[in-house]
Amino acid sequence: MTEEDSNSSEKEESKSSGSSSGGSSDEMSNPLFGAILLFGGLLVFYLNDFVLSSGYAFTLNIILLIIATLAYKHKTFFLALTFIIWYFLMGATLDFYTFIISLIIASGIGVLGSIVIEGISSKNLVVGKTFFGALGFSFVFILQMGLINKLLVFLGYIPTETFVYLLASLPIWSLVGLFFLDQHQFRGRSLLNFLLISWVVLIVIGSIGFSTSDVSDSAEGFLERSLAAKQETEKGIDRFSGAKDTLSCVSNMVFNVADLEKESFQECGARRKRDRQLIASCNEILKDQAKEGSKVFNACIDDQKKENKDKSNSITGTVDPTLNQPMKVIINFLNKNFIYIEGSAIPIEIKVENPREVSLDVSIYCNITKGDEQIASIIEGNDKFTISNKKFNSIVLCKPFESDLKKGKYKVEAVTLIEGIEVESHQEKAFVGDFIKGEKLEKEIRESIRITKSQSASDLIHLIFSLNYGDDRNPMVFDPKDPENFQNLFLSAKLRNVGGGKIIDFKEYEIDLPGFVTTGSSNCFGQSNFKFSKKSREILLPSCIIEDFPNDLKPEDEDIWILKDLRARAVVDYEIKKEMGFTAEGDEDDSKEEGNK
Amino acid sequence: MKLFSGLKLFVLLGFVLFIVSCGGGSASSVVQKDFKQGVGEIEIDFFENAPPRDVFQKSEFKIVPIIKNEMGYDASDMSVKIVGLPEEFYNLVRTYEDNIFLEGQSLTNPAGGRYIGEFGVQSGKLFLSAKERRDDFFVKVSYKSSIDFSETLCINPNLYDINDAGCKIEGRKSYSGQGAPLAVDKLEGIMSPGANPVIEIRLKLKNKGDGEVGQVSLTNSKIGGKEVVCGFDNAGIENKEFKFTRDEREALLICKMPVESSQSYSTTFYLSFDYDYSFKVKRQIRLKSGFD
Numbered sequence: 001m002t003e004e005d006s007n008s009s010e011k012e013e014s015k016s017s018g019s020s021s022g023g024s025s026d027e028m029s030n031p032l033f034g035a036i037l038l039f040g041g042l043l044v045f046y047l048n049d050f051v052l053s054s055g056y057a058f059t060l061n062i063i064l065l066i067i068a069t070l071a072y073k074h075k076t077f078f079l080a081l082t083f084i085i086w087y088f089l090m091g092a093t094l095d096f097y098t099f100i101i102s103l104i105i106a107s108g109i110g111v112l113g114s115i116v117i118e119g120i121s122s123k124n125l126v127v128g129k130t131f132f133g134a135l136g137f138s139f140v141f142i143l144q145m146g147l148i149n150k151l152l153v154f155l156g157y158i159p160t161e162t163f164v165y166l167l168a169s170l171p172i173w174s175l176v177g178l179f180f181l182d183q184h185q186f187r188g189r190s191l192l193n194f195l196l197i198s199w200v201v202l203i204v205i206g207s208i209g210f211s212t213s214d215v216s217d218s219a220e221g222f223l224e225r226s227l228a229a230k231q232e233t234e235k236g237i238d239r240f241s242g243a244k245d246t247l248s249c250v251s252n253m254v255f256n257v258a259d260l261e262k263e264s265f266q267e268c269g270a271r272r273k274r275d276r277q278l279i280a281s282c283n284e285i286l287k288d289q290a291k292e293g294s295k296v297f298n299a300c301i302d303d304q305k306k307e308n309k310d311k312s313n314s315i316t317g318t319v320d321p322t323l324n325q326p327m328k329v330i331i332n333f334l335n336k337n338f339i340y341i342e343g344s345a346i347p348i349e350i351k352v353e354n355p356r357e358v359s360l361d362v363s364i365y366c367n368i369t370k371g372d373e374q375i376a377s378i379i380e381g382n383d384k385f386t387i388s389n390k391k392f393n394s395i396v397l398c399k400p401f402e403s404d405l406k407k408g409k410y411k412v413e414a415v416t417l418i419e420g421i422e423v424e425s426h427q428e429k430a431f432v433g434d435f436i437k438g439e440k441l442e443k444e445i446r447e448s449i450r451i452t453k454s455q456s457a458s459d460l461i462h463l464i465f466s467l468n469y470g471d472d473r474n475p476m477v478f479d480p481k482d483p484e485n486f487q488n489l490f491l492s493a494k495l496r497n498v499g500g501g502k503i504i505d506f507k508e509y510e511i512d513l514p515g516f517v518t519t520g521s522s523n524c525f526g527q528s529n530f531k532f533s534k535k536s537r538e539i540l541l542p543s544c545i546i547e548d549f550p551n552d553l554k555p556e557d558e559d560i561w562i563l564k565d566l567r568a569r570a571v572v573d574y575e576i577k578k579e580m581g582f583t584a585e586g587d588e589d590d591s592k593e594e595g596n597k
Numbered sequence: 598m599k600l601f602s603g604l605k606l607f608v609l610l611g612f613v614l615f616i617v618s619c620g621g622g623s624a625s626s627v628v629q630k631d632f633k634q635g636v637g638e639i640e641i642d643f644f645e646n647a648p649p650r651d652v653f654q655k656s657e658f659k660i661v662p663i664i665k666n667e668m669g670y671d672a673s674d675m676s677v678k679i680v681g682l683p684e685e686f687y688n689l690v691r692t693y694e695d696n697i698f699l700e701g702q703s704l705t706n707p708a709g710g711r712y713i714g715e716f717g718v719q720s721g722k723l724f725l726s727a728k729e730r731r732d733d734f735f736v737k738v739s740y741k742s743s744i745d746f747s748e749t750l751c752i753n754p755n756l757y758d759i760n761d762a763g764c765k766i767e768g769r770k771s772y773s774g775q776g777a778p779l780a781v782d783k784l785e786g787i788m789s790p791g792a793n794p795v796i797e798i799r800l801k802l803k804n805k806g807d808g809e810v811g812q813v814s815l816t817n818s819k820i821g822g823k824e825v826v827c828g829f830d831n832a833g834i835e836n837k838e839f840k841f842t843r844d845e846r847e848a849l850l851i852c853k854m855p856v857e858s859s860q861s862y863s864t865t866f867y868l869s870f871d872y873d874y875s876f877k878v879k880r881q882i883r884l885k886s887g888f889d
Contacts (some may be wrong), residue, residue: 322727356726426724428683440843447879448681448733457725559678559737559875560692565685565724 037177317464320455325355340584345397366398376401405584460499501576509570515550632669633776669776675740739875753861754794763861778806808876810841821864827852
């Protein structure tokens with residue numbers, strides 16, 4: 001740079017600083033680069049969601065880092081260049097100390113480089129600002145790549161769900177871009193400042209929430225958690241619940257001092273989290289089949305509590321995320337204020353939502369009662385049909401079989417019987433072979449098998465089964481004959497009724513494990529005409545200890561494990577009832593008349 | 598001036614993009630390159646669209662890994678395995694290929710040996726009416742290879758003799774690598790002077806690669822053409838084998854030799870090792886029921 005150049009740029013600088021209200025905003029004002037960052041940041045944010053592993057987001061992130069450094073006036077570009085060289089050419093190790101040391105060395109080289117290129121002058125030797133820029137932009141880069149977890153774990157801080165979500169929900173480069181927009185051209189700066197302060201406040205609230213303990217210390221782990229947080233929000237799970245708990249428990253402490261004797265701040269948080277988890281589990285199990293607060297929902301909460309207490313029966317299935325549209329059978333009385341007059345019939349609507357297009361044999365009948373007295377009744381119209389469409393709607397009429405109804409109050413019960421519903425579920429298991437291989441292979445197996453529980457379609461009934469060593473979350477299965485393996489491989493299963501009706505016949509079930517040998521009864525693999533209690537919403541099926549399984553599931557090679565998607569199926573008859581009261585305006589009841597006489 | 602500044606920025610931006618797109622690939626000429634320096638590894642790439650990102654039910658596709666030896670040494674007994682695809686959804690004709698030999702990079706073969714594997718897969722049916730599922734799988738590569746290390750040492754039994762104008766003992770030395778993932782990282786020579794002077798050389802072996810080193814065997818250890826007694830520290834001086842693990846990525850090798858000369862002299866220190874190495878790469882396949 002010649003003297004003339006530097007003079008002219010100094011003049012330009014003094015001109016622009018004169019026109020802006022503050023020196024710092026002038027240093028950062030570059031509308032063109034600001035706009036590129038703003039839109040590029042949104043693009044990276046979008047790509048991080050959808051093509052994270054493709055590397056496009058990463059390359060764009062690098063380009064945005066360069067643009068940010070170009071926009072900044074304190075020769076930060078050279079530092080960022082050094083950082084990029086370190087990142088690509090020096091292996092970019094994620095070891096925290098190596099990372100920090102390399103960053104400091106890179107920054108040092110950058111300062112020297114900028115002095116060599118530009119010479120020492122009062123204008124460009126603003127080492128502090130140069131460092132600030134380089135480290136600041138590098139930090140933004142790290143944030144966007146999700147590598148901050150290393151730092152958090154190093155500081156002994158386990159990020160809360162809210163904190164992870166807030167970080168994951170911020171298009172950071174776009175915010176940097178907004179800062180580069182000229183104050184006079186972009187009049188929304190005060191709004192931006194407000195948003196930024198709000199975000200920081202939210203992070204602070206979120207970060208003092210209740211930490212989760214299962215955080216991995218890897219950067220990738222953090223990134224996965226960030227994405228999971230976003231996906232859960234898309235599913236409608238409230239990611240700010242941790243922060244809400246904190247605020248609620250703080251307000252309890254302030255306003256309900258007496259309660260403190262019963263429950264500490266930590267206990268309050270733990271209780272709220274437990275309650276949330278129960279509600280979330282039931283929402284997951286029931287989908288839209290029952291609303292929070294309803295009888296079925298409360299029964300589910302009780303079941304979940306019982307299940308949590310009874311760890312020996314702790315197999316907890318889940319709904320397959322690819323089959324989460326619920327099957328529904330809905331009975332509606334079309335006329336809620338029905339009044340019977342001679343010859344009339346009660347219209348009943350049957351609605352079936354069958355998203356998986358399962359073949360369902362449905363029959364409908366109705367019962368009319370007056371007190372304990374049963375009145376023979378018939379269905380007018382087609383009362384038996386086979387459904388294999390996604391949606392089915394029909395209206396039938398229910399009326400007394402023979403005589404007309406006498407005057408009085410009656411009840412009508414519409415019953416839908418679905419015969420031979422076939423439910424299927426699956427569970428992914430990694431067959432490892434010798435027990436000793438487990439330690440080496442566990443990490444990659446857990447990366448591969450994300451859902452360890454048995455997964456059912458969101459049907460009226462879930463068949464839950466598990467092949468485990470007492471912990472449903474362990475995806476590994478070892479050779480039962482391995483002398484180093486002292487654990488018993490346990491096969492258990494249950495049928496859970498999550499629809500609004502009753503299982504009236506359990507025709508058969510089968511857990512497809514060909515070649516598996518048990519020490520006990522082979523009924524655990526399946527049986528027909530299973531006897532069960534019709535009152536219970538959960539039917540426990542026979543369990544057994546697996547003594548051996550086929551040799552092709554015992555790989556000897558130390559790198560090999562076999563991923564199996566185990567299958568189970570059950571066939572049941574299911575009944576859904578709904579009743580309604582109505583009045584009949586016929587002749588007076590004879591018996592009543594006689595009594596009156 | 599503004600135009601010039603803009604031009605300068607674009608040139609710099611272009612330069613950075615060039616670095617990014619090169620991804621650290623070698624730009625140096627064959628003549629300049631020492632294949633037995635730095636960290637060299639076996640690299641895996643995949644043939645375009647093999648595996649495809651999306652596959653449909655009941656269709657056939659291929660997984661075609663391209664394995665490149667970018668080390669300065671041959672790799673033998675190599676095996677390539679596909680692990681983690683559930684059998685119910687993907688039927689692999691074969692899950693591994695073995696007995697592969699890949700020549701290392703050298704002046705006669707500067708690109709190093711290449712191997713193209715081919716694993717045919719028949720996709721199955723999705724569970725019930727699921728629209729799609731995603732499966733991560735691993736391509737695992739294991740092989741046997743070796744490394745050589747040589748250094749000129751100064752042996753000076755007269756540490757306190759100011760009249761000895763021979764060589765000077767250097768302190769600790771560090772090395773970037775010997776063209777393989779396993780590397781001699783540091784060397785330190787300790788001289789015990791006296792009536793029977795002994796030189797002790799301590800070397801730190803380090804796994805600088807992304808994979809895992811298994812068994813390491815010292816196959817040759819010489820100072821000035823004479824055998825020197827070396828052993829891994831934790832297993833005793835005579836033990837010439839060491840097992841690296843996922844967590845244990847370094848090993849200390851100690852060599853001892855009595856010094857017969859009374860004057861300082863420079864000599865060549867040479868070591869060679871055989872080792873097992875394995876690494877993996879992860880890929881994802883999306884099995885779909887049909888077009889979106």
